[in-house]
Amino acid sequence: MSPLFGPLAGLGRSTLALLGAVGRVAIYAGSATSHILRPPFYPRELLRQLLHIGWLSLPVVGLTAFFTGGALALQIYAGGARFNAEAVVPQIVAIGIVRELGPVLGGLMVAGRVAAAIAAEIGTMKVTEQIDALVTLSTNPLKYLAVPRILAATISLPILVAVGDAIGVFGGYLVSTSRLGFNAAAYLQNTVDFLQPWDVTSGLIKGAVFGFLVALMGCYHGMNSGRGAQGVGRATTNAVVSASILILASNYLLTELFFTA
Amino acid sequence: MxxxxxxxxxxxxxxxxxxxxxxxxxxxxxxxxxxxxxxxxxxxxxxxxxxxxxxxxxxxxxxxxxxxxxxxxxxxFGMLFQGGALFDSMPVWQNVAFRLLRGAQKRPKAEAREIAIEKLRRVGLMPDVAELYPSELSGGMQKRVGLARAIAAEPEIxxxxxxxxxxxxxxxxxxxxxxxxxxxxxxxxxxxxxxxxxxxxxxxxxxxxxxxxxxxxxxxxxxxxxxxxxxxxxxxxxxxxxxxxxxx
Incomplete structure (x- = not known):
């Protein structure tokens, strides 16, 4: 083969590998989704995952939202001052948090915490033959391990986003009233008057989609983990990276769908 | 055969x-x-x-x-895996009774626990091991628990x-x-x-x-x-x- 074709062949191989990976993830996602509605169900596992994924992520999401809300208020105030628009701080903080930063930052923080944990746990189960043991005990690993995690993350993330939205707006309120001289009652009134139900709902829908993606990536990479500590480590990294990229990409697509269509 | x-x-x-x-x-x-x-x-x-x-x-x-x-x-079938392959998120008795707690061979929880303890006793482990987690057991004990799990549902093979x-x-x-x-x-x-x-x-x-x-x-x-x-x-x-x- 001519050396000129070398890079072209490499590009072709990479493209085929990428398409293959996309196909495998799509099949895995379809299979996991189809199992959500088919028995047997594992409600105890679901409750355990709701606790792990939802409840235990609350501090991380809450702190992220609080500081983001505060920083956003300072930035909007400083930027708005350039054209005498400091008064829009409550509105921009609210819309910025509930439409974009709440779901996206919440999703990314949960991706870091949950996708990594799921991939590491399932990957370790794979290399220690616990997945094979599940099969020999007549239990479908996809149904027993993946479905409760995916369902729990899809349910938890919108709730986390809702709580994060409230904390984020509160962070902006606290900074605006204590540092920027805003009137507390007027700030809250402006926020409530400005927000539309769809602003909040669109953020919660994004949260559900991000939750699904985070758990899906954790389960997929865990199940396909290589051997040994290195294999599990790589699966964990891949889970976090792919979940984060998918969150950002799907956020753009959903924003396009919700607000420009 | x-x-x-x-x-x-x-x-x-x-x-x-x-x-x-x-x-x-x-x-x-x-x-x-x-x-x-x-x-x-x-x-x-x-x-x-x-x-x-x-x-x-x-x-x-x-x-x-x-x-x-x-x-x-x-x-x-029952199988004893090389490393035990015990589920480390659940206590020993739930590992042993795994098959008896779900699926076609599901029994009431108390009965499944009783069978698990009986099987643990059969492989030479005391009932108090039942509440421990696999990470708290020695290698030999893990093998015995794995063996108890393999025989818990009375398999033919x-x-x-x-x-x-x-x-x-x-x-x-x-x-x-x-x-x-x-x-x-x-x-x-x-x-x-x-x-x-x-x-x-x-x-x-x-x-x-x-x-x-x-x-x-x-x-x-x-x-x-x-x-x-x-x-x-x-x-x-x-x-x-x-x-x-x-x-x-």
Whole structure:
């Protein structure tokens, strides 16, 4: 083969590998989704995952939202001052948090915490033959391990986003009233008057989609983990990276769908 | 009866099984021996359907292992994994009673717990172990819990994957004796893979030696010391000299 074709062949191989990976993830996602509605169900596992994924992520999401809300208020105030628009701080903080930063930052923080944990746990189960043991005990690993995690993350993330939205707006309120001289009652009134139900709902829908993606990536990479500590480590990294990229990409697509269509 | 006929399996360019043919009669304890990487574990996983052979047929009592009713098929088996493969998110008794807590063999929780404790007692563990987590157990105890889990649902066929690996000689002897007793008591068909000759002598009715992806020798356990096959001789005596390359 001519050396000129070398890079072209490499590009072709990479493209085929990428398409293959996309196909495998799509099949895995379809299979996991189809199992959500088919028995047997594992409600105890679901409750355990709701606790792990939802409840235990609350501090991380809450702190992220609080500081983001505060920083956003300072930035909007400083930027708005350039054209005498400091008064829009409550509105921009609210819309910025509930439409974009709440779901996206919440999703990314949960991706870091949950996708990594799921991939590491399932990957370790794979290399220690616990997945094979599940099969020999007549239990479908996809149904027993993946479905409760995916369902729990899809349910938890919108709730986390809702709580994060409230904390984020509160962070902006606290900074605006204590540092920027805003009137507390007027700030809250402006926020409530400005927000539309769809602003909040669109953020919660994004949260559900991000939750699904985070758990899906954790389960997929865990199940396909290589051997040994290195294999599990790589699966964990891949889970976090792919979940984060998918969150950002799907956020753009959903924003396009919700607000420009 | 478990029957493997002309089974081939490759992983990428590496051909692991090259026409494996073996029959294990009902109620028989067959031990498959062979060096590391000769395909012993792959053979067991093919029978269980965890790995799909590239070619050949595997049947259990005439029924293909590719049967559509996998749950009913797998309910006939119990397996002790090399590292125990205990679920570290649940206590010991739930590991042992796993099959009894869900699926077709589901029992009330209290009954499942009682059976688990009885099985733990059968493998020489005290009831207070039931509430511990696998990470709190020694290697020998984990093997016993794995054994209790394998027999919890009274399977017809039990597989033992390297049951004594990583154990001291005394604990190995205890596990070997337990396996022999339990298999005899239950009248189960047993297939064990090992390279521990003390296990072979304690557990086997029949021995099959796997080498280069095929059965190199098979016969009654009593004949392993007198058989003239040079591969078997080298393996049994543990000699570095012989037809089996020491560096593979």
């Amino acid at each position: 478990i029957a493997l006929s002309d089974v081939h399996k490759a992983f990428g360019a590496k051909q692991v099984l090259r026409g494996l043919t073996l029959q294990v009669a009902k109620g028989e304890s067959c031990v498959i021996i062979g060096g590391s990487g000769t395909g012993k574990s792959v053979c067991l996983k093919c029978i269980l359907g965890l790995v799909t052979p590239d070619r050949g047929t595997i049947t259990v009592d005439g029924q293909s292992v590719t049967t559509r009713d996998r749950d009913a098929f797998l309910a006939r 039990i597989f033992f994957d390297e049951p004594t690996t990583g154990l001291d000689p005394i604990m190995s002897g205890v596990i070997n004796d337990l396996i022999r007793e339990i298999v005899t008591e239950m009248g189960a068909t047993a297939v064990t893979i090992t390279h521990d000759m003390s296990s072979v002598r304690a557990i086997a009715d029949k021995v099959a030696m796997l080498h280069d992806g095929t059965i190199r020798w098979h016969g009654p356990a009593a004949e392993i010391d007198t058989a003239e096959d040079p591969y078997l001789r080298q393996f049994v005596t543990g000699s570095a000299e012989g037809p089996i390359e020491a560096v593979r």
